[in-house]
Amino acid sequence: MNINIDVLQAYLHERYGGWTNEQGLFLKLVEELGEVAEVINMRAGSKRAKDMDLAHELGVELADMIHYIVAIAAINDLDLTAIMLEKDKKASAKYHHDINLEAFIAKREQN
Ligand SMILES: [Mg+2]
Numbered sequence: 244m245n246i247n248i249d250v251l252q253a254y255l256h257e258r259y260g261g262w263t264n265e266q267g268l269f270l271k272l273v274e275e276l277g278e279v280a281e282v283i284n285m286r287a288g289s290k291r292a293k294d295m296d297l298a299h300e301l302g303v304e305l306a307d308m309i310h311y312i313v314a315i316a317a318i319n320d321l322d323l324t325a326i327m328l329e330k331d332k333k334a335s336a337k338y339h340h341d342i343n344l345e346a347f348i349a350k351r352e353q354n
Contacts, residue, residue: 248313248324255310256317265315272311278304 259268282301284290316323328345335343342350 248327251313252317252323255314256320259314259318263318265318268311268315268318272308272315275304275307275311279308 279301281290282297282304285292285295286297286301313323331344334340
């Protein structure tokens, strides 16, 4: 199953819309960022890992970050998909990339 950003945004809008604010979600995002840092430190050996699958743990904490990032966009009714495509298009042009995200998606959909 693929997760579509628009659907994730609609789901998180239902979950958080109307009762929470971006400051609360942002603080949760920062907390999750700290958890990503902790796992990365464990992977680098600079912090002790207690019998954990660190690759899986990294995925879990990154998923938590994505959750709060998309939730902040959702409660602000931002069209994150359109913004990401626009931003990538500008960056791809600026840094002379061979292909941008929109073209990449279109190419994949042809195959
Ligand atoms: Mg977490």
